Amino acid sequence: MFRSIFVCALAFGCLLVGSSPALAAPPPYYPPIDWIPAASSNYDVGRTAAITTIVIHETDGSYTSARNWFTNPRSRVSAHYLIRAWDGAITQFVAETDTAFHARSANPWTIGIEHEFWPRYGIWHTDAQYRSSAQLVCAIARRYNIPTDRDHIVGHNELPGNDHSDPGPYWNWTYYMSLVRSCSEPRAQALSRGGINTLADHSYVPAAGLEQGTASEEVALLQWDLVYLGFMSADDLSDGSGTFGPLTLAALTAFQEANGVPATGTYGDLTAPALAQAIEANPATVPLVDLDPGTESDDVTQLQTVLGQLGYMDLVTGYYGPMTTDAVVRFQDANGIDATGAYGPVTRMALAARTR
Numbered sequence: 001m002f003r004s005i006f007v008c009a010l011a012f013g014c015l016l017v018g019s020s021p022a023l024a025a026p027p028p029y030y031p032p033i034d035w036i037p038a039a040s041s042n043y044d045v046g047r048t049a050a051i052t053t054i055v056i057h058e059t060d061g062s063y064t065s066a067r068n069w070f071t072n073p074r075s076r077v078s079a080h081y082l083i084r085a086w087d088g089a090i091t092q093f094v095a096e097t098d099t100a101f102h103a104r105s106a107n108p109w110t111i112g113i114e115h116e117f118w119p120r121y122g123i124w125h126t127d128a129q130y131r132s133s134a135q136l137v138c139a140i141a142r143r144y145n146i147p148t149d150r151d152h153i154v155g156h157n158e159l160p161g162n163d164h165s166d167p168g169p170y171w172n173w174t175y176y177m178s179l180v181r182s183c184s185e186p187r188a189q190a191l192s193r194g195g196i197n198t199l200a201d202h203s204y205v206p207a208a209g210l211e212q213g214t215a216s217e218e219v220a221l222l223q224w225d226l227v228y229l230g231f232m233s234a235d236d237l238s239d240g241s242g243t244f245g246p247l248t249l250a251a252l253t254a255f256q257e258a259n260g261v262p263a264t265g266t267y268g269d270l271t272a273p274a275l276a277q278a279i280e281a282n283p284a285t286v287p288l289v290d291l292d293p294g295t296e297s298d299d300v301t302q303l304q305t306v307l308g309q310l311g312y313m314d315l316v317t318g319y320y321g322p323m324t325t326d327a328v329v330r331f332q333d334a335n336g337i338d339a340t341g342a343y344g345p346v347t348r349m350a351l352a353a354r355t356r
Contacts, residue, residue, distance in 0.1 A: 030139045031090060031132060033081075038093040039073035043100045049108040051144045054137055056176075057102065057156045058117040058166035066114055067091065077101050079112035081136060085123050088132030096140070106159045111140055115167070125170060134179035141180075145200075147209030147269065148180050181214050196221060196345050202276040203290070203345055204352075210267035214244040217346060220337070222267060222275075224349035226251045229278055231258075234353055240336040241346070284352035291343040295320040303343055306355055307331065 026033070059066045063084045070078045070093045078100045082091045094100040102112030113133060117125055137153060146152050155171070156164045167173075196217045199205045205225060206218035220241035226232040231251040249265045256263040259274045286306055287299040301318040304327075308314055313327040325341040332339040335350045 026096070026139070027143060029142065031135045033136075034089065034091045036067060036071065036091055036093055038070045038078040038100070039075070041073045042070060042076055042078040043094045043098050044107075045098050047097060047099055047108060051096065051109060051111060052146060052152065053106070053110045054140055054146065054153045055103050055106065055110045055112045055156055055159065056133075056153065056167050056171070057112055057114040057164075058168065058171065059114050060166065061116075061118050062121070062123060063116040066116065067093075079114040081112070082114045083116065083129050083133050083136070085116040085126050085129050088126070088128035088130075090132055090136055096143075103156060103159050103162060105161045110159075112156075113137070115171075117167075117170070119170065125172070130172070130176055131179055134176060137180050142197075145207070147207065148177075149209045149211060149266070149268070150177065151268070152209070153177070153180065181216060198345060199272050199276055204279060204284075204288070204349055205272060205276040206267070206345075208267060208269045208272040210244055212244050212246075212249050212265065215242055217242060217338075219244045219248065220346045221349060222252070223248055224346060224353055225275055225279060226255060228284070228349055228353040228356065229255065229275075229282065231255045234335070234350075237336045284349075285355060286348055286352045287343065288348070290345070290348075291320055293320050293322075293325045293341060300324065303328075303351075306351055310351075310354060 057079060059082070063082065066082050069075050070082070078094050079102045080092060080094045080096060080100045082093065083089070084091075096111055099107050100112050101107060102114075103110050113136065115125065115129060115133060116123060138148065140146065141148050141152075150173070156162060156166045197207045198221070199207050204221070206221045210216070210219055210222060223232060223237055223241045226248070227234050227237065231254050232247065236247050252267060252271070253263045253265045255261075255275070255278075256265075256271060259278060261270050261274050287302050289299055291299060291303060296319045298318065300320045301316055304313060304316045304318070304324055307324070307327045308316065310331070312331050313323060315323065328343055328347065329339045329341045331351065332341075332347060335354070337346055337350055
């Protein structure tokens with residue numbers, strides 16, 4: 001993951017770095033990262049608070065100048081990461097478990113990502129930089145269960161007690177957040193449960209961090225949860241699910257109002273557990289585990305029984321073979337779900353909704 005590189009910092013001679021890897025090297029789903037340690041006087045070892053927020057910075061200078069500044073023991077500044085403009089290369093200077101000096105009072109609970117940007121000398125944000133940064137943010141969010149929304153991915157200028165203006169008007173938040181939410185291919189934030197990021201211990205409820213304009217499998221799961229609870233109509237999803245539009249906004253707001261949650265229309269940290277609680281209070285009679293072709297179990301028997309009740313198959317064997325796969329595909333096609341033939345969270349809640 002970390003590549004040893006040879007750096008000659010201005011005024012500090014040449015330094016061979018990479019022999020001391022970042023503390024707690026990142027999981028394998030992180031993008032490629034170069035490691036250059038910041039000067040020890042430019043960060044604090046350890047953390048005094050849990051990591052909850054990712055901060056976006058602009059350098060107002062070149063990649064080289066930022067690198068030299070972070071390795072200068074007299075600067076007393078650093079960031080965890082720096083992303084080069086022209087190719088999106090990522091360099092780490094401070095371990096995530098340590099406290100970089102990038103956001104004053106917010107340092108203890110944030111991870112700082114600097115982006116090379118110096119328009120005075122023709123260094124602008126590039127698509128490579130945006131995409132590389134989004135992949136890194138998705139990986140960090142997955143590692144620390146940080147929602148991928150604008151409440152948790154913020155600009156330096158949005159933090160309390162800071163007088164900086166970065167990122168400025170040339171930073172495209174709309175485009176950047178669309179990349180973060182999709183988390184590239186393969187999606188860096190997707191968890192093992194059917195490739196969908198769900199609430200811990202609740203594979204039928206998406207993790208928090210969805211808002212109007214989001215398009216993802218998590219939104220599809222949210223929509224079918226709302227159908228199951230009676231706040232949306234299945235007919236609203238007949239042409240396909242997964243886009244958080246006005247109908248989803250209205251349904252989510254109605255759910256929030258009915259369940260004592262602030263009616264923000266955003267699916268956040270208060271709404272997610274409330275949704276899980278509401279579904280637990282109305283348990284579904286469908287298998288609660290993901291199933292794939294080739295599986296043989298009582299859960300497959302239950303799945304086949306429910307599909308039979310809906311007219312998609314007429315034989316119960318307990319084995320997830322071609323007949324069951326075909327039945328699941330036809331059910332998915334009929335309900336605007338990606339027809340994979342596998343039984344995952346979205347199909348589960350659609351099937352549960354159709355059997356209520």
